[in-house]
Amino acid sequence: MQLTILDRIDRPAEDVVALILRGAHGPLAPWEPGAHVDLALPNWLTRQYSLCGDPRDRERYRIAVRHERLSRGGSDYVHRYLREGRTLEVSLPRNTFRLVPAPSYLFLAGGIGITAIVPMLRAAAGAGVPCSLVYAGRTYASMPFAGELRAAYGDRVTIVATGHDGRPDLAALAAGLAPETVVYCCGPASLLADCEAVFPAERLHVERFRPQPRTFGPDTAFDVACARSGRTVPVPADESLLDALNHAGLPVPAGCREGVCGSCEVTVLEGEPEHRDDVGAAPGRMYACVSRSRSPRLVLDL
Amino acid sequence: MTRQNAPVAERRPRRVSMEQVRERLGEPDAMIKSKIQDHIGEHTRRFIAHSPFLTMATADASGRADCSPRGDYPGFVKVLDEHLLAIPDRPGNRIADSFRNLAENDGIGLLFFVPGSRETLRVNGRAYATDEPDVLARMQTEARTPELAIAVDVEEVYFHCGRALIRSRLWDPAGQALAGELPTLGEMAVAQFGLDVDPRLLEARLEEGYRKLY
Numbered sequence: 137m138q139l140t141i142l143d144r145i146d147r148p149a150e151d152v153v154a155l156i157l158r159g160a161h162g163p164l165a166p167w168e169p170g171a172h173v174d175l176a177l178p179n180w181l182t183r184q185y186s187l188c189g190d191p192r193d194r195e196r197y198r199i200a201v202r203h204e205r206l207s208r209g210g211s212d213y214v215h216r217y218l219r220e221g222r223t224l225e226v227s228l229p230r231n232t233f234r235l236v237p238a239p240s241y242l243f244l245a246g247g248i249g250i251t252a253i254v255p256m257l258r259a260a261a262g263a264g265v266p267c268s269l270v271y272a273g274r275t276y277a278s279m280p281f282a283g284e285l286r287a288a289y290g291d292r293v294t295i296v297a298t299g300h301d302g303r304p305d306l307a308a309l310a311a312g313l314a315p316e317t318v319v320y321c322c323g324p325a326s327l328l329a330d331c332e333a334v335f336p337a338e339r340l341h342v343e344r345f346r347p348q349p350r351t352f353g354p355d356t357a358f359d360v361a362c363a364r365s366g367r368t369v370p371v372p373a374d375e376s377l378l379d380a381l382n383h384a385g386l387p388v389p390a391g392c393r394e395g396v397c398g399s400c401e402v403t404v405l406e407g408e409p410e411h412r413d414d415v416g417a418a419p420g421r422m423y424a425c426v427s428r429s430r431s432p433r434l435v436l437d438l
Numbered sequence: 439m440t441r442q443n444a445p446v447a448e449r450r451p452r453r454v455s456m457e458q459v460r461e462r463l464g465e466p467d468a469m470i471k472s473k474i475q476d477h478i479g480e481h482t483r484r485f486i487a488h489s490p491f492l493t494m495a496t497a498d499a500s501g502r503a504d505c506s507p508r509g510d511y512p513g514f515v516k517v518l519d520e521h522l523l524a525i526p527d528r529p530g531n532r533i534a535d536s537f538r539n540l541a542e543n544d545g546i547g548l549l550f551f552v553p554g555s556r557e558t559l560r561v562n563g564r565a566y567a568t569d570e571p572d573v574l575a576r577m578q579t580e581a582r583t584p585e586l587a588i589a590v591d592v593e594e595v596y597f598h599c600g601r602a603l604i605r606s607r608l609w610d611p612a613g614q615a616l617a618g619e620l621p622t623l624g625e626m627a628v629a630q631f632g633l634d635v636d637p638r639l640l641e642a643r644l645e646e647g648y649r650k651l652y
């Protein structure tokens with residue numbers, strides 16, 4: 137965890153605040169475009185937000201938060217109760233949405249999903265790589281950073297206010313896509329689904345804030361052997377691996393508990409995990425909040 | 439046989455009428471009366487957003503009263519609007535006392551605490567059980583959504599002065615030594631139900647249960 141001071145609260149759009157967090161003890165940990173942090177709120181809740189400032193600025197992080205209509209206590213707290221000057225703990229940056237080198241990029245952002253894309257666009261444009269952004273939102277006033285992006289990148293940025301212009305024509309974008317262009321998309325589930333329908337999977341990178349609705353086979357019980365502590369923990373069918381480990385006194389950090397943020401990653405030494413996350417676990421890793429096991433036993437590096 | 443701790447008077451404490459009570463206490467001053475509001479204002483909203491604990495008083499149609507604790511992360515009680523609150527029903531002992539009372543008698547009295555704050559917040563009103571999906575969705579925590587919530591139509595809202603908490607030293611960490619003077623839950627259960635088990639075993643089981651909170 138890193139201690140920061142909430143320097144400033146901006147209002148870049150309707151129902152959106154941007155928080156400028158300054159390192160309380162000098163420079164903050166470095167990060168790359170696509171990274172997010174866990175923000176520990178005074179009401180004991182932890183939420184994940186993409187870093188949307190400039191990675192070259194080691195003094196401060198910027199995040200932006202939309203006030204969710206059905207807030208579970210995170211965005212509502214940020215909007216109503218956070219005050220400038222307060223200290224806040226943020227995690228080290230984590231990146232599950234890396235910008236891979238490519239000859240050109242198409243960025244697609246929906247609503248608050250723009251936060252992950254802003255630093256990507258800056259990095260690509262700064263490196264002289266051809267790139268463009270299609271940024272969709274309900275109304276212009278509800279879209280953070282729209283003006284700032286247009287001012288900085290001109291014609292490379294297309295703003296689509298769906299309430300007025302209708303939804304962006306993804307099929308046309310896909311048809312005109314140069315063969316080497318890599319597509320990055322961050323936004324609501326509907327936009328991600330539309331992108332998945334039209335863009336080639338091997339060139340499409342997406343980041344979700346909410347899990348993809350999917351169905352899995354029935355939850356079954358399994359055992360986890362923890363190699364370092366020498367303990368074996370049974371995971372009953374009605375409990376997650378994360379909860380079972382935590383209840384057994386083997387704390388594993390957690391953020392979203394929905395398989396989207398990556399904070400509950402554990403290393404698998406043996407056995408066959410059943411991956412149910414939306415992060416995309418690397419080989420030998422799994423996300424304990426949602427994933428289970430195909431084999432009766434898993435060995436974890438815990 | 440004489441009891442060691444016999445009360446000073448071997449009879450019921452005498453009763454005084456409301457008139458006599460008023461005589462002793464005097465009339466409440468207008469300032470106090472005027473602090474009672476009929477809605478959730480900005481300060482009360484902030485207080486509720488930082489409160490992880492409250493006590494909830496209800497009574498059945500015959501007046502049989504009951505008071506129960508509710509607790510979760512700060513702000514677990516949702517302010518839906520200036521006149522409406524919602525309290526999640528988390529897994530507890532499955533005794534639906536409060537729900538049963540509210541079904542017969544919708545009066546409710548809430549007392550909110552914020553750790554470290556000497557003042558407490560009192561909210562009185564009328565309540566009912568709800569399973570409104572939009573309300574429950576806002577109460578999801580650790581990936582679990584409660585089955586039910588209690589919706590409270592707010593009638594009276596006011597801050598209660600801090601004297602009781604100051605006198606009780608409720609937030610003084612040194613006060614926590616008091617708990618060490620109590621029997622453990624295991625010991626109490628063994629005695630009450632006349633069980634023939636090691637209280638520590640029971641204790642371990644209860645602790646186990648406490649790890650699973652949602």
Ligand code: FES
Pocket residue numbers: 389390391392393394395396397398399400401413415423424425426
């Ligand atoms: S807690 Fe976010 S992926 Fe598991």
